[in-house]
Amino acid sequence: MIKPIMTNHLFLARPSEPASPSDAPTAQDLLDTLAAHSHECVGMAANMIGMLKRIIAFDDEGTYRIMYNPEIVSRAGEYAADEGCLSLAGRRPVTRYRTIKVRYQDAEFREKTKTYTGWTAQIIQHEIDHCDGIVV
Numbered sequence: 001m002i003k004p005i006m007t008n009h010l011f012l013a014r015p016s017e018p019a020s021p022s023d024a025p026t027a028q029d030l031l032d033t034l035a036a037h038s039h040e041c042v043g044m045a046a047n048m049i050g051m052l053k054r055i056i057a058f059d060d061e062g063t064y065r066i067m068y069n070p071e072i073v074s075r076a077g078e079y080a081a082d083e084g085c086l087s088l089a090g091r092r093p094v095t096r097y098r099t100i101k102v103r104y105q106d107a108e109f110r111e112k113t114k115t116y117t118g119w120t121a122q123i124i125q126h127e128i129d130h131c132d133g134i135v136v
Helices: 021-036 119-129
Strands: 043-045 057-061 063-085 088-107 111-117
Touching: 021 043, 021 063, 021 111, 043 119, 057 111, 057 119, 063 119, 111 119
Parallel strands: none
Antiparallel strands: 043 057, 057 063, 063 088, 088 111
16 A cells, blocks of 8 residues: 655654564555655655654665665775655765675565665665664
8 A cells, every 4th residue: 555655854763673574564565655656766664654664665676675674784885975865855965885785584584685786775775774763
């Protein structure tokens, strides 16, 4: 189900709780909402639809993916970026990394570790910031 976008800064600044298999409906809502905003958005975290759960959805080179409980375990290639967010007006400067290794659980809650680079890595970093209560 497509959900409204959360814009309350105080809510967005709260860290998210770990996700569990019972949060699968939230993940589906996140995918539906991301698809509905595909013309203006490439990734979303559950707090953007009002749920404080560590779930992100993102465009991985044309395929939407879900990660439960994502955590960056290594990063390399620091650079400066300028990002906007569907939840907030304007753009802000941020530090990102060209390559990240992420530990997460997939849609079936299997433990995974994967390395991402480039644009996809930047999207994931932004969404994990959301999970951590970092408002960008």
